[in-house]
Amino acid sequence: MYPEHTPHVPVQRAVEVHQPSPYPPALPAPAPVVPVQPNAVPTVASIVLPDGHVVTGYAINPAQPEPIAAKPAVSRTAVNVALGGAGFLAVCGGLVLLTSFIAALTAFITQLIILAAVIFGGWIAVQIFSTRGHRSAGTTVNIRKAVIKRNHFHG
Template sequence: MFPENTSHRPTEQAVTIHQPTPIAPYPAAPIVPVQHGSVPAVTSIVLPDGRVITGYAVDHTRPEPVTAMPVVSRTAVNIALGGIGFASVCGGLLLLTTFIAALAALVQQLIILAAVIFGGFTAVQVLTAGQSKGATTVNIRKAVIKRNHFHG
């Protein structure tokens, strides 16, 4: 089938077999006490070709969520709340000033009433003094003043 020409014949090459070299045993690591829950669970993954890889699941570090800046600043909110509070107090302040004005008018009326009553009482006492029996009558004579000297 093949011609006798040996140039087209596959040549046999020497096959070299490599034997694996044994690895020196690694000294055992010291056991470190670990808090419960801090060691991740062991996970096994089966690859499509049938190989099994076993290892620890590593969680990727997640960046801190960026806090969104508020649409309105806190200072503006505080000023608005202060304005609302002041507006709600203004009605009470208006009532308070009205109450103080009414109280001042009442005190003024009471003072005038006391003056009228006391003045009327005094006038009655003076006018009825000469008519009562126990009153003292004072006669006033005509006095003459000449050159800054009193002559009575």
Template sequence: MNEPTAYGRPAGHETAAVEVHTPTPIVPAHTAPLMPVQPGTIPAVASVVLPDGRVVTGYAIEPAKPEPVVAKPAVSRAAVNIALGGVGFLAVCGGLLLLTTFITALTALITQLITLAAVIFGGYVAVQIFKPAGAKSGNTFHIRKAIFKRNHFNG
């Protein structure tokens, strides 16, 4: 029962017959005649006849056009930004210089006003203290419970 056949397989396991399928060629379809079309609405259709007689039809592909080269400016953006930053810095420095000048002038004015007030008040006090003895004045200055009257200490 399990005796090998001529091909080395046991009996009863014969292979089925092999079927070969051959593709059927497709008959080329005949295209309808082309109608004239105004240019610009539909791209041109190109037809190519192959050596075996088949006709291949398709749209013509226009070659890719390179993008126009944009001319670079003579000066780069970075250089312009740096220059504008320098101009702004100089403007700020000028403003700060004016501000410090104003503060210095204001300080000098306040110092002069204080000095003027001290001179006027000190002069008034000096005139009152150093009056001649014959002058009759009734100014009395109380300092620590001591009384100065007419340049004499009465303690």
């Protein structure tokens, strides 16, 4: 027969009693951590458990949300328009100065040309009128009819 069908027969089982055992004292210091450059390799942490096992893993920093950018008091479009206006005014001022400089330079060159013409014209006038008033000791040649044939002068 099967033991399940045996009436009122208690089954004797061995009783095991478990007593809690204290953990051994923790080691004084965990394994040393080698410093690394930030943002290159994540930091590796080692933890020694009370039973002597060493657990090694990467330290996880909690994710921090991106800071919310504060809205500026003045819009960027207004700042760009103002800077564009200031730049335009600076360019206009420079163009006014440039045109004034070109006009002054043109007037100066014109005055130099007129002065040169007056001085040279005066010198020529002195040369012409000084020889008519008196005869110089030089030779005077009067050419009345000149004939030029084949690039030769016949007088």
